[in-house]
Amino acid sequence: MRWRLSLLGTPSLSDGVRQVSLADTGAVALAYVALEGQCSRAVLSALLWPGSPEATARNNLRQLKRRLRLACDGDELLEGEESLQLSGNVVVDALQLRDAVLPSGASEEELLAGLQFDDSPELARWLDGARARVEGWWRKARVAELARREAAGDLVGALALAEAWASREPESEEAGRHLMRLLYLQGQRGAALKVFERLERTLERELGVKPLPETLALARLLEQGTQLPGATAARRPLPMNILRPPVLAGREAEWQVLLEAWEAGQVLVIIGEPGVGKSRLITDFAESRGRWVRCEGRPGDREVPFATTVRSLREWRAVRPDVQIPEWARRELSRLLPELAEPGEALPPVSSEPDRMRLFDAITEMSTRLMGTYDTLVSDDMHYFSEADLALARYSFGRMYPTNGAGLPRCIQGLRKGEGSESLWSLVRSLEDAGVARVVELRPLGPEGVRSLLAGLGLGGAERHAERIARYTGGNPLYVVETVKHLVETGALEGDWPERLPPPGRVGRLIQRRLEALSPAALRLARVAALARTWFSYALASAVLEVGALQVGEAAVELEAAQVMAGERFTHDLVHEAVAGAIPEPLRRMLHVRLGEVLERMKAPPVVVAHHWFEAGEPQRGSES
Structure with a gap:
């Protein structure tokens, strides 16, 4: 059996299902052997029971080992007779820190928090030294984890x-x-x-x-506002200023319109084709207005009611866990956030219009409390919102606008031109017709805008290709950046314009070249991510592909280095589309089968599981879910 020994904060021992209580002496004994490695029975018994006769101390240690063994269903945690060591079945959070890994869910409290040994100077000296070591490990692990996350x-x-x-x-x-x-x-x-x-x-x-x-x-x-140096422990194959160009180029006119609409108290709605720079303009403008918070639609959200809302509420609560909500709102929200339910509390499904309005009121109540310190709410990629999320948005706008100085954050929305449901565009039209919203449509950059974007990248050689790049990309900022990435990776940026490049007008071929350079393992991981959509995680991929976490991690590092994925998400929707569109049909069906099987075991919503069975060509299995 695998045991987890938590020495950070209050010491505890768990097998993943139950907790085993640890007396002070047992916790210190396990901590000493874990941190010092193999040690003699005589040394440990003398440290724990100073002043006791040697025979008594050795007998006390024997009894301590026996109590630990009985508490752990016969598993021996301290192995050996004269020389003791920790069992290989015990995972210790503090040792993960030593290896520069942040333990999942570990407390940032000190080692063996709350324990003092004033009556045992030798033990107290050891504990002080061990706590100082662990404090240094914390710093090392935090820096390493920051570098890993930034590189990813x-x-x-x-x-x-x-x-x-x-x-x-x-x-x-x-x-x-x-x-x-x-x-x-x-x-x-x-x-x-x-x-x-x-x-x-x-x-x-x-x-x-x-x-x-x-x-x-x-x-x-x-x-x-210049380029920053790279992360201390992370090297990227492409410069950081290509990942996020420092200059917002060619959007002066649109910025002025946004300023005027902001001053008029209107909702800002920014629409445009994929890759035209909606998200960048939105975030830069929101940043200029003060503190802001994001609510973001993702592929797959349309099929799951309130998917975007639930994810956003959880993210906001994680940032502001101190915010309290009224009891009536907590009860209503427990329908969507089970973690808010009291023990044994289970509300029936919403079955009437009054019930739905009360749920909407609860969501709005919680949202306004969580967003009370922000100046702006950014709702990006609204074309992915479910019908339930859109209905909630319409209701919330009716309550929140005009704000009348109520201290609520102002709203900026982003969505793709021509995508999304009729409900979404009906909402946009109604807000615009009522004078509540100002719609700004982004168009591709002109030649000067492309030249400004290239100049902002700070890469020698890029500007002299400005005219060719503008013509090749049609002025789409994403296409411009992807083209420069291609020129950097192929070493062509400093030379003449390549004789051959993928046909202009779409970035898919450029992305496809990036995919073709991936290892089979990395490509398989990307394909699972493309089909799993919102439900993708590295744990899910490990189960679907039937490979270990280490193999998935290595493939993930490769995808991140190639800027195909950033963490558990694609770097851009078009990358997602390019991966999904290139999956051979037989392989696509097989992956949908595996996703259906694994998500069913994970108790995913039936509608999500049914989607994969349908795509696999086995709709009858979806009806059984």
Whole structure:
């Protein structure tokens, strides 16, 4: 049996199903052997029972081993007779820290929190030293995890980790620098500079010192809006400024329209073709208006009622866990968020219009409380919203607009031109007709806009290809960036324009070239992600492909290095479409079968499981789910 020994915070022992209580002596004995490695019985017994006769101490240790064995259904945790070591079936969270890995769900409290041994000076000295070691491991593991997440493109996860670190150690310049970088990379330049200002004040007030030169140098880069240096422990095959171009080019006219609409108190609706730069304009504008929060539709959300809403509420609650909601709202929301339900509480399904309105009121109540400190709510990729999410949006707009100074965040929406349901476009038209919303349609960049975008990348040789790139891409910013990526990877940026490139007008062929260079394992992982859509995770892929987590992780690193995926998501919807569209039909059906089987075991919603059986050509199995 596999046991998890938690030494960080209050010590505990678990087999994944139940907790085994640990007395102080048992916790210290396990901690000592885990952290020091193999040790003699005599040394451990003398440390735990100082002043006792040797025979008594050895007998006490024998009884302690016996109690641990009985508590663990016969599993021996401390193996050996004269020389003791921890069983190979025990996983220790503190040792994961030593190996620069953040344990899942580990508390950031000190080692063996709450235990003191004032009556045993030798044991107290060992514990002080061990706690100092573990504190150093925490720092090492946090830095390594930040580098891993940033290299993987998981900037949201990295940012959450950096924020927690900076909050815990407000005087730490290392934590502050990580937080500043990550905020900048997510388009939050103003927030990054505020972190520096807060850090500067804290250092002056608490320590009476100025920030280190590297901190000041980073602040200057942020003020100038220039390219940042790469992550300390992560190397990328493509420069960071291609991943997120520093300059928002060719959108001066649209920016002015957005400013006018903002001043008029209107909802901002930005539409355009895929890759035209909707998300970049939205995030840059939201950043310029103050603090903002995102609600984002994803492929697959349409088939699952309230998928976008539920995911967003959970993300917002994770950031603001202190926010309280009324009891009536908690009960209603437990229909969508089971974690809010009291033990034994199970509300019946919504069966009437009054029930639905009450649920909508509860969602709106919780949303407004969670968003109370933000200036802007960004609803991006609304073309993926389910009908239930759209109905909620229509209802919420009726309650929230006009705001009349109610302190609610202003709204910016983004959606693809010509995509989404009739309900979505009906909502947009109704808001526009009522004067509540201003619709801004983004079009491809003109030649000067393309030249400005290329100049902002700061890559030698790119600007001299500006005319050819503008003609080749039609001015679509994504196509421009993908073309430059291709030129960088093939070493053609500094030379003449290549004689042959994939035909202009679509970026799919460029992306396909990137896919063709992947290993079979990485391509298989990308294909599973493309078909699993919203439900994709590395754990799901491991089960579908019947391979270990390490193999999935290696394939994921390759996909992230090729900028096909960022964490568990594709870098862009068009990359998703290119992968999905290139899957051979027999393989597509087989993967849908595996997804149906695994998701059924994982208790995914029946509609999700049925979708995969239908795509696999076995609709009758979907009706049985």
